[in-house]
Amino acid sequence: MPEGHSVHRIARQFDRNIVGRTVAASSPQGRFAEGASLIDGRAAASVRAVGKQMFLEFEGDLWLRVHLGMYGAWDFAGEILVDPTIASANGRMGQTNQRGTFLEDDAVMDAAGENSLTSIGAPRRTRVHVRMSEQTTGLPDEDPGEWPPPVVGQVRLRLLTDATCADLRGPTACELQTPDEVAATIAKLGPDPLVDDLAEGEERFTSVVRRKPTSIALLLMDQGVVSGIGNVYRAEMLFRARLNPHTPGREVPEEIVRGLWRDWARLLRIGVETGQMMTMDDLSPDDWRAAMAHRDDRHWVYHRAGLPCRVCGTAIVVEELATRKLYWCPSCQA
Incomplete structure (x- = not known):
């Protein structure tokens, strides 16, 4: 998608x-x-x-x-x-x-x-x-x-x-x-970091997520909650936050919810700038160029089912959630 x-x-x-x-x-x-x-x-x-x-x-x-x-x-x-x-x-x-x-x-x-x-x-x-x-x-x-x-x-x-x-x-x-x-x-859509005021968007996103019993993985894909996030960014953002994707939104600490919004604003800008969904940080120039050339080198968990986590070595798992594939590390995101 x-x-x-x-x-x-x-x-x-x-x-x-x-x-x-x-x-x-x-x-x-x-x-x-x-x-x-x-x-x-x-x-x-x-x-x-x-x-x-x-x-x-x-x-x-x-x-x-x-x-x-x-x-x-x-x-x-x-x-x-x-x-x-x-x-x-x-x-x-x-x-x-x-x-x-x-x-x-x-x-x-x-x-x-x-x-x-x-x-x-x-x-x-x-x-x-x-x-x-x-x-x-x-x-x-x-x-x-x-x-x-x-x-x-x-x-x-x-x-x-x-x-x-x-x-x-x-x-x-x-x-x-x-x-x-x-x-x-547009009124039915959630905030978009490149359209809405960032501070107002953060408050709106945080308020909605913090009162929902729905899992954070589903909320991030709900275009009425936040605009623009798809399967790749969803998996990568949850890993970057070290957040279990099945955690109900209302149980996610407020500072982590706010961090998700800020991370989305940053990743979206990078995506618009480069044309790629680059979600890995602090890469060397050679690693950055390799990641630009190969999708599998620019993500933490997405499309890496069965491969070792880049952080802890645990095998990345994939499961179906609302007909979409969800990739995550059961150790880092426990």
């Missing part, structure tokens, strides 16, 4: 490439034909991400709400302008994924073909595949000079400007909303 850092990165890409431009909208697949016709010819006015959802505003008080869910993806083609506010840990600008670009000699690529350190040029004709998870796959190679690019697969929505194309595939939600409907949707 997607995690919030990717949605914020996608929103920033929209801000650089789509906002302020008139958009030609279509639904090649046909499932969003009516909605596409309503935004066709309008200018994109603003974009915002809250947790795992993105809201794209069009002139005339019309908003597009997109939740990519498990299988959704945005594909950008054409002139891809890198957001200067997203910098990687070595000071360079970051980009979620690059396909068909020229990479610098020191590029670090992970198994999904994602370059975690370097950015693509701006502007440059290219194609970028942006999913909400690290299991990203590329698109078939195509002629970068062909414009607009051919439709590949089941495209729910195509947003096309004079220089950039954004294709949406397989979302859980793709709908138009009024401003009041957007406000109502």
Whole structure:
């Protein structure tokens, strides 16, 4: 399931490439034909991400709400302008994924073909595949000079400007909303450290968790409690806090609950900056680069079932909790 850092990165890409431009909208697949016709010819006015959802505003008080869910993806083609506010840990600008670009000699690529350190040029004709998870796959190679690019697969929505194309595939939600409907949707979501005031968000999160009998593992995944946390960040945050995932929220000491919120704020910023869910601290430069290249080297417990805990050596366990896999150390998190 997607995690919030990717949605914020996608929103920033929209801000650089789509906002302020008139958009030609279509639904090649046909499932969003009516909605596409309503935004066709309008200018994109603003974009915002809250947790795992993105809201794209069009002139005339019309908003597009997109939740990519498990299988959704945005594909950008054409002139891809890198957001200067997203910098990687070595000071360079970051980009979620690059396909068909020229990479610098020191590029670090992970198994999904994602370059975690370097950015693509701006502007440059290219194609970028942006999913909400690290299991990203590329698109078939195509002629970068062909414009607009051919439709590949089941495209729910195509947003096309004079220089950039954004294709949406397989979302859980793709709908138009009024401003009041957007406000109502966001009101149901828990605080997001990149959207809400950090102190107010901490108080809201702490208050909710401390009165719930539900396990902290389930609460962290509840988007009504806190926005953006998915399976990876959930497992990693609980390990970093040395917290048993089955502890009821109301039994978690207040200082630990507050620590979870602050840790989420920190990890989310790192995720947006690097494009990776890096959850390990104090790595040497060589270990950091290795972790950027391989997902299994940047997590404490996630996806490590049966392997020794990096701290105590106890075998990491995996169990099913509410149909999702939960990884944790039965010793460090006893």
